[in-house]
Amino acid sequence: MKIAVGSKNKAKLKAVETVLQTLENELDIAPIDAPSNVSGMPFSDEETMKGAMNRAEFCVRHHNVDLGIGLEGGVTETPAGLFLINWGALAVKDQATLVAGGARIKLPEEIATRLRSGEELGPVMDDFCQRENIRHGEGAIGVFTNGMVTRDLMFTHIMKLLVGQYQYRS
Numbered sequence: 001m002k003i004a005v006g007s008k009n010k011a012k013l014k015a016v017e018t019v020l021q022t023l024e025n026e027l028d029i030a031p032i033d034a035p036s037n038v039s040g041m042p043f044s045d046e047e048t049m050k051g052a053m054n055r056a057e058f059c060v061r062h063h064n065v066d067l068g069i070g071l072e073g074g075v076t077e078t079p080a081g082l083f084l085i086n087w088g089a090l091a092v093k094d095q096a097t098l099v100a101g102g103a104r105i106k107l108p109e110e111i112a113t114r115l116r117s118g119e120e121l122g123p124v125m126d127d128f129c130q131r132e133n134i135r136h137g138e139g140a141i142g143v144f145t146n147g148m149v150t151r152d153l154m155f156t157h158i159m160k161l162l163v164g165q166y167q168y169r170s
């Protein structure tokens with residue numbers, strides 16, 4: 001099976017591999033710089049979902065693959081504060097794109113304030129934790145859940161929701 005993933009982020013690629021390996025041994029997974037065509041730091045469910053769908057659909061439009069996967073992180077305002085959110089999309093040529101949402105947690109006010117003033121979460125997390133490339137590893141969700149739910153685990157759940165819907169439809 002040929003798969004294109006619209007990202008080179010390690011946490012995203014790990015999740016895609018983990019879930020698709022359970023389907024098939026012969027996997028050909030290509031990481032692609034697919035444009036999300038939304039802002040670098042999406043600020044709503046709608047925008048984050050659109051980013052995931054755009055990435056997945058770009059993959060099947062521009063590459064000869066069976067599946068295109070798009071995974072996108074963002075945030076959204078709620079009455080309880082600013083929440084970290086994630087959406088995933090699975091595209092197959094000439095079929096409706098499947099979508100699924102991930103677990104969400106409230107971000108600390110100190111982080112939320114910086115995002116509201118225009119900063120992106122990835123660099124803010126590295127600055128906050130005095131570490132590098134958190135977004136490729138445990139992610140903000142891993143840091144603020146004390147490692148209980150890491151970014152790749154959260155995307156693994158989204159991937160299971162996508163692949164399960166794909167199997168149900170086939």
Ligand SMILES: O=c1[nH]c(=O)c2ncn([C@@H]3O[C@H](COP(=O)(O)OP(=O)(O)OP(=O)(O)O)[C@@H](O)[C@H]3O)c2[nH]1
Binds near residue numbers: 009041
């Ligand atoms: O440390 C983090 N832990 C997380 O749990 C998390 N979720 C989202 N983000 C950040 O939100 C923005 C859009 O996300 P995003 O989907 O574009 O991800 P990304 O930029 O890491 O990957 P990619 O664009 O290369 O595929 C980027 O600034 C991400 O860094 C996170 N950062």
Ligand SMILES: [Mg+2]
Binds near residue numbers: 040
């Ligand atoms: Mg990004």
